[in-house]
Amino acid sequence: MVLATILILAIGTALTRFLPFILFPNAESAPKYVHYLGNVLPPAAISLLVVYSFRDISFASAPHGLPEILAVAAVAGLHIWRNNTLLSIGAGTALYMILVQFVF
């Protein structure tokens, strides 16, 4: 059953990746609107992912999403300052783990 689930996940994922190429086998013939979407959708999609990763935080109850807010601020601050992906992700995650395990 685990194997079947993995295969279904693989098929679903492949579908999202191949569909545009199946629908528009000839890139030039794709409508202008599709090219416009191709330009503006990626940043919008990344924003959606950011929101997605915050979906389970409850701001109404303690600790009011404070560990997430602090850790994300650390990630963003470090990344803007040092522009080092590993440092931003590593330090941010370590901070988050400390916050949820020991502080809150």
Next chain:
Amino acid sequence: MKTLAFKSAFPHTVPVLTGFLFLGIAYGILMSERGFGVGWIFLTSSVVFAGALQFVAISLLTSAFDPLYAFIIAISINARHLFYGISMLKKLGDAGKVKPYIIFAMCDETFSILCSAEPPPNVNKQAFMFFVAALNQSYWVIGGVIGGLIGPLLTFNTYGIDFVMTAFFVVVFINRWRADGNHSPAESAEKLSVRIRSFSKTGLKPPVFCERIAAHGIFQHSPALIGLGAATVALLIFGADNFVIPAMILIIVCLTLFRRRV
């Protein structure tokens, strides 16, 4: 010739190397915590190869078999790949034999590299794109396997390690924001100044905020901001479990309206 393409592709993938090894290790640790051995991790990372989905699907793999739900989750989390595919139609148009693999392995990072990186003129473009995609996937698979191997040996509490995904998305968001800012400030300022000029023909002074927006080049960031706004609204209305598809629809509607206005 292939060695040359490999050598010119590799430097572009170094940031992904560190990020994917780290994320992959975290994924391997989480999987091994749920009782999955290295074989399962290797298989999943090889055939699914979608970071966000793989993290989300860990709980799916341990719960009762529900193929329809698994399929819907896979589609909705990865629906953004539709966007990437649309963006890559032209670039991959003549990729030949390696085209199916590149499409299969088009993750966020491979997409962002292929968007901007161009191989040197003496390097085969197809081979270059292939190696970018294949190297990135190999980092992810290797990271997962390492995580699966060391996971059972870890003695410290790994609670909260799933935050790597959030941190990762925030980093991708900032990188993308920067790239959009460098993109074509002139172009969007031009668009805006045309509007301001047509506005001044009416004899009225254009609103100050228009010039300010033009100066800051906020237009390049509109898609990102629309994404944030629409996704948040959808989350508030539909709740954590059902908001991805409505958010995507709302994003497409907003971007379409935005196109008419600009």
